[in-house]
Amino acid sequence: MCGIIGYVGNKEAAPILIQGLKTLEYRGYDSAGLYVAEAGLMKAVGPIKELEAALAASGQSFVGHSGIAHTRWATHGESSEANAHPHSSGAIRLVHNGIIENYQELKEELLTSGHTFTSATDT
Ligand code: GLU
Numbered sequence: 001m002c003g004i005i006g007y008v009g010n011k012e013a014a015p016i017l018i019q020g021l022k023t024l025e026y027r028g029y030d031s032a033g034l035y036v037a038e039a040g041l042m043k044a045v046g047p048i049k050e051l052e053a054a055l056a057a058s059g060q061s062f063v064g065h066s067g068i069a070h071t072r073w074a075t076h077g078e079s080s081e082a083n084a085h086p087h088s089s090g091a092i093r094l095v096h097n098g099i100i101e102n103y104q105e106l107k108e109e110l111l112t113s114g115h116t117f118t119s120a121t122d123t
Contacts, residue, residue: 004070094123
């Protein structure tokens with residue numbers, strides 16, 4: 001089972017998102033990721049502390065007032081940074097909980113119309 005948290009407000013989003021992910025840790029996970037709208041995207045395999053370490057090591061401030069974060073329990077595709085959520089397409093950032101049963105059909109349709117995929121997930 002995964003966990004999803006989003007934040008929009010006047011406070012710094014990253015600490016709130018990280019705390020939210022820690023609160024959801026009990027649900028189980030294999031990787032985690034976070035997107036802060038004004039700052040960027042970071043993902044890491046393993047516990048939330050690995051995501052925190054990656055944020056610290058990035059040298060980026062991750063300052064911003066809105067964002068979304070996810071703990072992943074893989075159902076499709078290995079546990080990896082590429083497969084961790086959030087996923088990106090243009091201006092869109094996407095997190096997903098559960099299984100998209102008809103993902104293969106949808107993916108083939110999108111591939112046919114010229115889209116590319118950078119993850120092996122059903123998301
Ligand atoms: N099926 C999605 C994946 O494998 C989401 C899994 C989840 O709920 O964490 O990435």
